[in-house]
Amino acid sequence: MNKNDTTWKHLFSNGNGLKTITLALGVMLHATNVYLATTIMPSIIKEIGGLEYYAWNTTIFIVASVIGSVVSANQMGKSGPRKAYQIGILLFSIGVLVCSSAPTMYVLLAGRFIQGFGGGLLFALSYAMIRLIFSEELWSRAMALVSGMWGIAAFSGPFIGGIFAENGHWRMAFGVLLIFCIFLLIISSRTLPKIKNQERVSPIPYLKLALLGLAALTVSISSIQKDITGSLIGICTAFFLLVLLVISEKKSKNRLLPTGAYTISTPLGTTYSIMALLTIATSIEIYVPYFAQIIDGLSPLQSGYLTVLIAIGWTLSSLLFSGLKENRVNKVIPIGAFIMLLGLIGLCYFSVMASQTFTIKLILTCIFLLLIGIGIGMGWPHLLTKVFSLSPSGEEDLASSSVTTVQLIATSFGAAIAGLVTNFGGITHPGGIIGTAQASVYLYGSFAVAPLIAIILCFLLKMNQSK
Template sequence: MSKIDIAVNNKEGASWSDLFSKGNSLKAIILALGVMLHATNVYLATTIMPSIIKEIGGMEYYAWNTTIFVVASVIGSVISANQMVRSGPRKAYQIGILLFSIGTLICTLAPTMPLLLIGRFIQGYGGGLLFALSYAMIRLVFTENLWSRAMALVSGMWGVAAFSGPFLGGIFAEHGHWRWSFGVLLLFCVFILITASIILPKERNDHTITPIPYLKLSLLSLAVLSVSIGSVQKNISENVMGVVIALLFLILLGLAEKKKTIRLLPTGAYKISSALGATYAVMALLTIATSVEIYVPYFAQVLYKFTPLKAGYLTVLIAIGWTLSSILFSGYKGHSAKKIVISGAFLMFIGLTGLSYIAITNTLSPDWNLVLNCICLLAIGAGIGMGWPHLLTKVFSLAPAGEEDLTSSSVTTVQLIATSFGAALAGLVTNVGGITDANTIIGVTNASIYLYSSFATAPLVVIMILILISQVGNFKTN
C-alpha cells in the first residue's frame, strides 16, 4: 500500500457526481473521513512527538509510539471482518470510532510515556478497525459501478492527511500545546460517530464469520515487542538478544501458517526461494527503509533548529515522492518493470546515504541543510514509489489458486508488519547510537548517522535479491 493508491479502473463509467448523488454523498464522506482520521493521526503524532518528549520524557521509547500504534492497527485490521459480521457494519464502525476516541483522550491527558503508549495502542486498534472497515464497506453501501470512485476517494485521504496531520500538529506544537492537536481529533470523532450511526447499514447479508487467528497475531506482536524491549536495554548483547528472540517468534509464526487454518499471508509467502516470498521480502525491506521518517522531525528540530511545523512537513516529502513516482512509473510493462524496481531501490540508497552525509558533516548552513534534506527525503519516497505498482502487480499475478482475496489483502498486512518492525529497529539503532545520551547534540548526531547509514543497507539487499533470486528475475506485468 502506497501512501496514496490510485484507482483507475472504472468500467461502468460512473462519474464523481454519481458518487455524490442519490444519497451516496454522506456514505462516501463518512467512509473517507474514517480513513482520513486514522491517516491524519499518523502524521500528526510523528510531528508532535519531539514536543511530547520535551514535556513528559521517555526518549528511549520514542519509536514505541509508532511500533505499538502500527501493531495495534494490524490487529484491528485483521479482526475487522470478524467484527463486522458479529456486530453488523454500523456497530462495528461505532466500536472503531469509540476505541479511537478513548485512545485519543488518553493521549491528550497522558502525564507519562507509559500512559501515552497505552493510549497509542488503543488508538491504533480503533484506527485499524476504521481503516479496514472503510474499505470493506464500499462493497456494502455502493453499487458496483461506484466502487472504483469510492476506492479512489477513500485512498486519496492519505494525501489529504499528509498535509493536515503535520499542519495540525505543527501549529499546536509551535505554541506549546501539543495536547490540543489530539483534542481536535476528538471533535472529528464525535462528528463521524453521529453521522455513521445514522447512515451506515445495521446488518449485512453475508453472515460467514471469519475466525480470528489469535495465536498468529500473538506471535507477531511478541516478535515486534521483543525488538522494542531489546532496543531500550543498555547492553549490546541484550539488544541483539531482542532481535534473536523476535526471529524465533517469526519462525514459529511461519510454522503456524503451514496449518490449514485462517492465514495472515498466502501460501509461499514465507519462502524467499519462491517468487511470491521474494516479492514480499522486497516490499518489506523497502518499507522498512522508509521507517527513518519517524525520527526526521526530531533530528530536524534538535540538530537543525527547525520549527515543529517545518520539521513535520519534511516527513511528508517521502509520501509526496512515493505518490508522484507511483503515478509516473506505473505505466511501464514487461522487463522494464524489474529495472524500475532496481533503479528505485538504488535511488533510496542514494537518499539514505545523502542523509548520512548531511549528519556526518553537520557544518552546512541552515538553508543548505533544508534543501539537501528535502532532496534526500524526496529521493527515498520516489525510490519506493517507482517500483511499488509493479510489486503489487507481481503479488496479484502470483496469487495461489483459491487465495486470491487473501493475496490482495496481504499487501496491506505486509506493509503494516514491515512498518512495525522498521519502527522497532529504528528505535534499537538510535538507542544504540546514543540518542538518550546526556550530551544531546552529540548523541542525536551519532544516532542519526547510525540510523541513516544502517537503514541504507535495506535497499542494497533488495537489489541483491532481485539480481540473485531467479524466480523474481522476470518482473513482467500484464
Template sequence: MATRQASWGNLLSGPNLAHSMALSGGVALHAINVFIATTVLPSVVREIGGLELYAWNTTLFVVASILGSALTPTLLSHSGSRGAYAIATIFFIAGSLTCALAPSMPVMLIGRTLQGLGGGFLFALSYAMIYAVFEEYLWPKAMALISAMWGVATLLGPAIGGMFAQLDAWRAAFGVLIPITLLYIALVWWVLPTRNRGATPSTGKLPIAQLLLLIAAVLAVSAGSASPDPLWNAAGVLLAIVLMLFLIYKESISQVRLLPRNALRRKSPLLALYLTIGLLVIGMTSETFMPYFLQTLHAQTPLISGYLAALMAAGWTVSEIWSSSYKHNGIRRAIVSGPILILAGMVVLALATPIHAQGDWLILAFICLGLTLIGFGIGLGWPHLLTRVLQVAPAGDQDTAATSITTVQLLATAVGSALAGMLANLGGITHPGGIEGTSSAAFWIFAILAIAPLMAIGSAVRVVRSLGQEQQLQLSAKTAS
C-alpha cells in the first residue's frame, strides 16, 4: 500500500467517488453557510442592530461547533454514519430557520449557535470518516478535497449572501439553506452505509470536564472582548489562560480525553502539529471584519466585499490542491513556508486596509494580495499537517485524533475571532466609530494578530524536524533491509 501512487483519479472513481461526494458535501454546506453569514452580517446589523455583538456571531457559532466536534465519535458509534449525519442536519436546519426569522441580534445568536452545533457535526464527521473509508495513501488527497470545499464556498457563499443583501432580503439567504440541506441528507442516506466500517465501540463516556473548561475559556475571552474597557479585555484573557491550564492538567490525568494520549506533552509531535494548525487559523480569523472594512472604508457593495474577503479561502484551496502531491523535502518546505507567507500577508493588510480609499484600485489590489497570501500560506502545508495528525496518533486513538483536527481548528477560530473583536473594540470600531474608528480597528487587528503566524514559524520548524527524523529512520531501515 505504501508504494501505491495517490492520484485524483483514484479518489474520484468507483466507490471512492460516492464517499468523496458525501464527505466533501458536508464541509461545503458548512463553509457556504460561514460565507453567507459573513457577507450578510453588515446588512443584519443595519436592520436589527447589535454591532457590539458582531463578533459573537462567529464566536458562538464556533463554540457550538467545538461541542459538536467533540461529540462526533459518540454520535457515530451510537447512530452510525447515516444517523449521525441526520442529527447534524436537523440542528443545522433549526439554526438556519431561526436566523431567517430573527427579530433581534440575541435571537440571531441563538440561531447561529444551533447552526454551529450542526455544522460542527458535519465538519468533524468528514475528517472522522476519512481513515475509515479511504486507504492511507489517499489521505492527503482526501484532506485536500475536503478543504477544497472552502473554495467552492468562496464562489457560492458570497454570491448567495451578497445577492440577497443587495435585495434587502438577507433573511432569504439563511432560508435557502434549508432545502439545500434536505437534498444533501438525501444524498448521504443513499451513499453511506448504515454503519461505519471503521467505527469502534463507544464507552459512553465523554470528556465533560475538559469540554466545559474549553467552552468556558472561549466564552471568557469572548466576553472580555465585547467590552471597550481594556481591564475587562485583560481579565477575559487571563481567565481564559487559567482555564486552559486547568484543561491541560485534566487531560494529563484523565482516562477519557478530548485529545489523543500524551498530545499536550512538551516533546509530543502532536503538540507541535496542534500549535501550528491553531496559530495558522488564528491568523486567518483576521478576516472576520473584512467585509465591514471593505464596505465602510473602501466603498464596496456587500456582494463585492464578500468576494474580496473570500480570496483568503480561495488561496487556501488553490495551494492545498497544488501541494497535496508533495513528497519528502517538498512537504517540509511547504510546512515552513506557509507561516512566512501568512505573516507577509498580514503586514500588507495592516498597511493597506486602514486607508480610507473609497474604491482606489491600487489600495484594493494590495488588499487582494494580502488576503491571497494568507490563504495560500495556510493551504500550502495544510493537507500534510492534518495527515500527520492521523499518522502519529497513538494506536486506538484514531477516532479522537480525527475529531481533534476540527476541535483544534474550531478552537483557534473562536479564540481568533474573540481577539479580533477585542482589538476592534479597543481600536475604536464603535467608540468613536465612523471612518476614524474603523480605520484604527483595521490596523490593530492585522498588526496584533500577525504575531500568530510569526509564532507558527517556530512550531512548524519543530514539525519539520520530527518529520525529517522519521523519514531518515525509514530510509535507513529500507537501506539496511
C-alpha cells in the first residue's frame, strides 16, 4: 500500500481498530486529567485549603510527567509494550484514588505526582508504540489521531470537572477518570504486543531527572516564602541546579537534548529558548479559572472553558499556518510572539480597568486568551521543524523526543514561576477579590516579558542563520 493511498478507514480495519483506540485513549486520559484538574482546583482550594500551593499541582504533575516520559523507553525495553503501558495505567489509577480521597493539600500533591508519572508513561508510550503496532504507511494517520485527543480533552476535561465541581462533588470528577482507567486496562490486555525490545535498553538518567525535578521544586518552594530574601535564595538555588544539569548533559552520552541545545548563540539553542519562552507564557492559563471564579463570579464550568481558549487558538492556528513557505517562516514566528505579547498586555490592562461592564470584560478576556493561543500556534510547527533540521546528524530520535521534553520542562517552570508571582502579588495576602485582582495584574504583566524576549531571540536566530 502506498503511503498516499491510505485513508482513515485503513487505520480502523484489519485488526487495527482496537489498537488505535487503545493508544488514543491513553493520550486522552492524560490530557483530560490536565484540563479537569485545572477546572476543579478552585473548588479543591475552597474545601481543603492550600491556596499558596495552587501552582504546585501543575508543577509537580508536569515534573512527574517529564520523568515518566523519559523513563518510558527504558520501561518498554524491560517489560515489553503491553506491561509498560499497563504499569502506566495502574500508577495513574493509584494517583486518581489518592487525589479523590485527599484530606489535605499535601496528600493531593502526592497524588498529583503519581498521576503525572503514570500519565507521562502513557503519553510517551502511546506515541512510541505507533511505530511498533502499525505499518509505516499508517504512522502519519495514527500520529494525527493520537495528537487530536488533546482537542477532545479540551472539551471533555472542563465539562467533567465543571459539572461535578458545580454540584460540590469535585472528588467524583477524579472518579470518572478511574472508570476510563479500568476500561483502558482491559482493552490494552487484548490489543498491545507483549514482546520485549531485543535491543540495548537505554539507561535512565537518574542524576539529570533529579536535578531537573529539584530545580522546579525549588522555584515552587521559593513561591511560598514570606520574605523576598528566602525567595531569592530559592531562585538562585534553582539556577545553580540547572547549571549542574547543563554541565552533566555536556559530559554525557545519554542526553535529554541534542548537542548544541544549551548554547543560546547557536541556531538550535536559540530555537529551544524561543520554544521554552513561548510555552512559559501560556502557563498563565492555570490561574484563569481561579481569577474568573473569584473576581468575576463565574461558575466552575464557565471558568473551565475559559482555560481551553488558549489550547483552541493554538490548535487552529497551527493547522492554518503549518503550510507556509520557507521564506515566510522567519517572519511568522516573531509575529506570533508579538500577538502573544498583545494578548498578555490586554489581559493585564483590563484587569485594572473597572469601567467596562462584565459582558465586555468577558468578551475581551476570551479574545486575549485566544490571541495568546493563536500567537504560539502560528510559529510552533515551524519551530519544531527547525529543531529537526538544526539537530546534529545521528541525533534525529533524540531531537524528536526532545520536543516533548522541552515543552513539559517549560510548562513545569512556568507553573512554578506563576505561583511565585501570584503569591507575591497578593493572592493569599490580602487575598479575596482585591488580592486576586492584584495578583492577576502581576501575573499577566510579568509573563508578557517572555514573548518580548522571544521576539528579540527571533531576530538573533535570523541573523545567525544568515551568516
